[in-house]
Amino acid sequence: MTDIMTPDRLGKFTARDTLEIQRLLPGPVERIWAYLTEGGMRRRWLAAGEMTLEVGAPFELTWRNDELTDPPGARPPGFAAEQSMQSRITEVDPPRRLAFTWGEHGLVSFDLKPAGGRVLLTVVHSGLPDRATTLMIGAGWHMHLEILEARAEGTAPEPFWDGWVRLRDAYDRIVPA
Numbered sequence: 763m764t765d766i767m768t769p770d771r772l773g774k775f776t777a778r779d780t781l782e783i784q785r786l787l788p789g790p791v792e793r794i795w796a797y798l799t800e801g802g803m804r805r806r807w808l809a810a811g812e813m814t815l816e817v818g819a820p821f822e823l824t825w826r827n828d829e830l831t832d833p834p835g836a837r838p839p840g841f842a843a844e845q846s847m848q849s850r851i852t853e854v855d856p857p858r859r860l861a862f863t864w865g866e867h868g869l870v871s872f873d874l875k876p877a878g879g880r881v882l883l884t885v886v887h888s889g890l891p892d893r894a895t896t897l898m899i900g901a902g903w904h905m906h907l908e909i910l911e912a913r914a915e916g917t918a919p920e921p922f923w924d925g926w927v928r929l930r931d932a933y934d935r936i937v938p939a
Contacts (some may be wrong), residue, residue, distance in 0.1 A: 773900055778938055780888040781900055785907050787914045789881045791874050795857035797910060798872050806830070807910040819851045821862075827922050830909055835921030867891060883907075896937050901929035 773783035787794050797803045801812045807830065809823035824846045828834040837843070852869065853861035861871035868889030875882045885903060890896040905925045912919035919925075 771904075772932060772936060773904060775936070775938060776886070777888070779890045779896075780886060781890065781896065781903065783885045783903055783907060785883045785885075785911055786877060787881045787883055787911060789876065789879050791857045791876055791881050794874055794881045794883060794914065795860075797914065798860055798874075799856075807913050808906045813851065815851065815854045815856065815860075817851055817854060821849055821851070823847050823849060827926075830906075831919050831922045833921050835923030835925070835927075837923050838927060864889065883910075893937055893939065897930055897933050900933040900937060901926050904929045904933070 773781045776782050797807065799813055799815060801810055804810070805826075809825045811821055811823045813819065813821045824844060826844050827841075828837060828843055847865045849862045849864065851860075851862050853859055853871070857874060859871065859873050861869060864870050864887065868887060868891075870888075871884075871886045873884040873886075875884075885907065887899060887903060890899060905922060908925060909919040909922065
């Protein structure tokens with residue numbers, strides 16, 4: 763796996779409350795689309811939950827980060843073994859774009875573009891309310907995408923929580939004050 767601490771691997775802030783992260787993943791686009799939209803595949807790298815791919819459709823994401831890697835690493839204090847969030851689809855254009863609300867605040871979008879035999883995935887999370895949340899979410903998206911990359915490449919991902927803690931420190935250096 764690529765060194766996740768290189769600056770081009772970190773997300774970038776396109777606005778004070780907006781984080782963008784890109785990854786080049788093995789294709790085809792339809793395969794990565796399935797990782798985003800099919801509950802069983804999404805559960806392996808992000809969160810469980812079935813989606814109806816229609817604008818306005820509600821869905822629930824359930825994170826069980828201890829189950830993403832073996833071993834999971836040491837879960838930091840204050841994090842539950844399971845967490846759920848209600849969301850709603852705001853855009854869907856298979857297999858190119860998916861966007862949904864992030865709980866009651868914020869928006870997440872995924873854009874997929876073919877790049878040779880690979881797929882450029884762009885994740886944008888907007889509406890981040892404060893620095894503390896941005897640190898958690900920045901490290902979280904980054905680590906979840908590292909797991910997606912490992913799953914797509916057929917390699918073993920790093921323990922989730924160990925990576926998240928390290929990445930939180932890296933994002934602490936780049937998140938605007």
